[in-house]
Amino acid sequence: MKPLASLSALAALALLAGCAAQPPFGAFRAGLTQELVDTVDNPLLYVGVEGLGRESTVQPLQELDGVTTWRTPDGTSAISTRDGLVVSTRSLGDDLMAADIAGSVAASKGQGGGGYYPRFHTTLDGLSQPEFEAFQCRVSARTSEDIVILGRARASVRTDETCTTPGREVTNSYWRAADGTMLRARQWISEGVGVIITERLN
Amino acid sequence: MKRLAAIAVLFCAAGSAAGAETFETWRNNYGLPGLLDMPNALSFPDADLSVTDAYFGGTNRLTGSFQILPRVTGSFRYTRIENFRGGTTGRDTNYDRSFSLHLKLLEEREYRPALAVGVNDLIGTGLYASEYLVATKHLTPRVRVSGGLGWGRLASNNGFTNPLGVLNENFETRPARTTGVGGEAEFDQFFRGDAAFFGGIEVRATDKLGFAVEYSSDVYSFEDGPTFDYRSPWNFGLRYALRDGVNLTASYMYGSEVGVNLTFALNPKNPPYYGGGDAAPYPVTPRGEVDAEALGWTLDDGGATATDQLAEVLEAEGIFLHGLSIQGGTARVEIENNRWRANAQAIGRTARILTASMPASVDTFVIVPMVTGLAGSQVTIRRADMEELAFSLDNFWESYARAGIAPVTQGPAPRPGTYPRFEYDISPYLQPSLFDPDAPVRLDAGVQLKATAEPAPGVVLRGAVRQKVFGNLDESTRVSNSVLPRVRSETNIYERTGPLDLTDLTATYFFKPGRDLYGRVTVGYLERHFGGVSSELLWKPVDSSLGLGLEANYVKQRAFDQGFEFRDYETATGFASVYYEWDNGFEAQLDAGRYLAGDWGATLTLQRGFANGWKVGAYATLTDVPFEEFGEGSFDKGILITIPIDWARGDPTRQTFGYNLKPILRDGGARLTIRDRLYQRVNQNQRDALRNGWGRFWK
The missing domain is CATH 3.30.300 (GMP Synthetase; Chain A, domain 3)
Structure with missing residues (x-):
């Protein structure tokens, strides 16, 4: 079993729901500095859950078949990504239990072709029975964009995808560096969780 | 009948306007789908559970309602009527329990209204005995009209000859009620005697505000005069949604009284904390x-x-x-x-x-x-x-x-x-007593110490003592008038002794005598009123929805002081049980055998279980004790509710809040309260239960 101890380096930075007074969303992100990030050897990802107003950093805990599971420093919450796209969340309530995002991965790499492609989300209903949501997605914009992370400008290609079901329409955005690294992403997760923003900090 | 025809024309004319759009079903003063005092033909969302407190003109009705099935609503009601019949019955204030069933026969279609039938005071004293057939149609997504025919109490205003007399002229006279002690369903009364028309209109003005006007067919002949003055059949109400699931209605009732109706609703299917905040699980490691x-x-x-x-x-x-x-x-x-x-x-x-x-x-x-x-x-x-x-x-x-x-x-x-194991727990306790006409709610609160020791696998020693801190359960001075052995009706004497009570002290052995077989033997102070030996055998295959059980006990009644002593009464009691679970979550249990007072009979328990731990159900026991001998209520019955604490709180725990709402505690059909019964222990880890919970396997 991998010791969770190495994750405690950033424990002091963790701001999770349950803290008595929750600071405004974005305050935690604004407080992250290069000096703080430099104290961490592992890959470090910023995660902001817009719908819940919760933010934290996460570090990789486990890798399985191309999916990385990242954990918050207190070990409470987890998020799993494939090629930088969120495929599951835990401890956020209306969690994304699993997802099939093969089409979105290709689109975010500019390999989509231009037509419609499917995207599937699995969540649990109030009786903990699985519910599946099948989106039809297409790329709505693809542009070069310089983004600033921790004061450093990074060249990226931004891909916006618009995904619809009979009941809703959501837009996800992915910013990839030339080497394929997902620098930033903004993805709709579920009704209860809303949008999750991820940002690669190192 | 002319009026009915006019309403029918209105429904047809409105058909094209409606479509599938509707608005939330309101709860009337009986906690049923309806307007103000009158019912309509709608139902609540499936599994909806609500409490309605309605007051006007000296009548207070507290009702719990459950949407048992998508088309079946059940309500249990506790009513308090001030100055009832001018106090001639010896008590100024009348308390009454009643039960209603409301069944939607037809769903609303474009050109067809919804149709429902209902029976009030099904097995009570008959104060609210009435039946109805009602139709409801949405004219626009914000306006709906209802019209219906009432019988019994709901035919007391402008009643006319029963149209069902066309079928059989016996329908035209309603026989008098015969029950002295309540509790019997008087099927020979249903839909008989005069009928009368009722109806009204509901309008949803804004998302939060609505109003209703109704024409009531109930003239409140018992209450008119001493309780309040009935002046008009027209009622007017204004309804406001305070928040999701909480509604307040203010009304002007029967031309003389101001009424209020406050409703709280929830649905076991919709937890307040969706998915729960369970900490992330350890990920799968290659x-x-x-x-x-x-x-x-x-x-x-x-x-x-x-x-x-x-x-x-x-x-x-x-x-x-x-x-x-x-x-x-x-x-x-x-x-x-x-x-x-x-x-x-x-x-x-x-x-x-x-x-x-x-x-x-x-x-x-x-x-x-x-x-x-x-x-x-x-x-x-x-x-x-x-x-x-x-x-x-x-x-x-x-x-x-x-x-x-x-x-x-x-x-x-x-x-x-692993063994021996020992655990103890000190926690507060609350013990309510409901429905005593002298004081409808009594309550004791105190501290209890529970301890459990397991010296070897399957061997469980358990005990609990309670210290009452404050409360008024001991104020009940009601003397049992039971003609049966007083196995439960002297509960209040147990409450008067103490203050330190040994609630139970037992040694239990759980064992597995064979494949698909489970066994239990318990000796000791089994519960607050009885001690002795209890044994059980259960057959429940892993992949079966059916279980069979046998239970045999020999017990002696405990002394009133809740110590180690016994009274003289001793008896053998035991049951053969059948358990069955349907795929839709409904569970049935039938126990047949000999009860504590020596009576023979059977108990049927029906519960609707939800995968998140909620259970709502009811049970009834019929034994060879004649209704007159049983006393008030005629037979033993009750409502069961189990609320998972994690559902309400959002973080994981196996704790539940369970309550057995018994309108009347008598001696017929009484069973031992044994905590260690086998079925729940075994069934929760078998195929059906695991499948229902498997959604959380990866949570």
Whole structure:
């Protein structure tokens, strides 16, 4: 079993729901500095859950078949990504239990072709029975964009995808560096969780 | 009848305007789908559970309603009427319990109204005895009209000859009620005697505000005069949505009184904390990354270090490691789930931890979920499946389909040091007593100390003492008028003694006499009123929805002071039981046998269970005790409700709040209260229950 101890380096930075007074969303992100990030050897990802107003950093805990599971420093919450796209969340309530995002991965790499492609989300209903949501997605914009992370400008290609079901329409955005690294992403997760923003900090 | 025809024309004309759009069903003063005092033909969302408190003109009705099935609504009501009949019955204030059933016969269509039939005061004293047939149609998405025919009490305003007389002229006269003690359904009264018209209109003005006008067919002949002055059949109401599920209605009733109606509604299917805030589980670890040496498997201690470490990690997840053995490629792991509502969730978490803690040679996990030494099943999970399915879109079904849920193949094999075990708990307690006409609500509060010791697998010693701190249960001076052995009707005498009560002190042995068989023997002070010997045998195959049980007890009544002494009454009581669970969550239990007072009969319990732990149900017992001998209520019956605490709170716990709402406590049809009954212990780890909870396997 991998010791969770190495994750405690950033424990002091963790701001999770349950803290008595929750600071405004974005305050935690604004407080992250290069000096703080430099104290961490592992890959470090910023995660902001817009719908819940919760933010934290996460570090990789486990890798399985191309999916990385990242954990918050207190070990409470987890998020799993494939090629930088969120495929599951835990401890956020209306969690994304699993997802099939093969089409979105290709689109975010500019390999989509231009037509419609499917995207599937699995969540649990109030009786903990699985519910599946099948989106039809297409790329709505693809542009070069310089983004600033921790004061450093990074060249990226931004891909916006618009995904619809009979009941809703959501837009996800992915910013990839030339080497394929997902620098930033903004993805709709579920009704209860809303949008999750991820940002690669190192 | 002309008026009815006019309404029918109105429905047809409106058909084109409506479509499928409607608005929320309101709760009337009886807690039923309706306007103000009158019902309509709608129903609540399936499984909707609500409490309605309605007051006007000296009448207060407190009603609990449950949407039992999508078209069937049931309501239980407690009514308080001031200055009832001017106090001629000896009491100024009348308390009455009543039960209603409302059945939607037809759904609303474009050109057809919804149609419903209902019966009020089905098995009560008959104060509200009435029946109705009602139609409701939405004219626009914001306006609906209802019209219906009432019988009995609902035919007291402008009644006319029963149109059902066309079918049989017997319908035209309503026989007098015959019950003296209440509790019997008087089927020969239903839909008989004069009928009368009622109806009205409901308008949803804004999202929060609505109003209703109705024409009532109830003239309140019992209440008119002493309780309030009836002046007009027209009622007017204004309804405001305070928040989701909470509504307040202010009304002007019967031309003389101002009324209020406050409603709280919730739905077991919609938890306030969606999904719960369960901490993230340990992720699946690929087999190749497990370092057996670092885990301690290579140490020369028979795996003790590695096992202890596994036990610690499981403990942090709320799972107790009862036993572990590795033979060839199979690890057999006995667990006790102390935290998670769904045992499937505990099994899923255990399996993930095992992927990180078992040496690479292990390819199969056999997880045995146990409750007090009894295992309802064993679940076989292939390690490769955990890796393959961890991030698969439909991994719930895939992992359930691949898991082998089978009968246990061997008895408990606890790891060294597991026994003896000891646990104690000091906690506050509340004990209410409801529906005594002298004081409808009484309550005791205090502190209780519970202790449990398990010297060996399946052997459980348990006891509890209570110290009352304050309360008024002892104020009940009602003297039992029961002609049966007083096995329950002198409960109030037990409340007057104390203050320190030994509530129970037992030794129980749980065992498995054979495949699909489970056994229990308990001796001691079984419950607050009886002590003795209790034994039980249950047949419940892992993959069966059917269970059969036998229970035999010999008990003696305990002394009033709740100490170690006994009174003279002793009896044999026992049952043969059938348990059945349908796929839609409904559970039935039929117990037939001999009850505490020596009466013979049967109890039918029907409950609707939800995968998140909610249960709502009712039971009734009929025995060879004649209704007159039984006394008030005629026979034993009640409503059962179980609320999972995690549902309300959002964080995981196995605690539940359970309540048995018994309108009247008498001596007929009384059973022992035994905490250690087998069915729940076994059934929760068998196929149906695991499947219902499997959605949380990966949570």
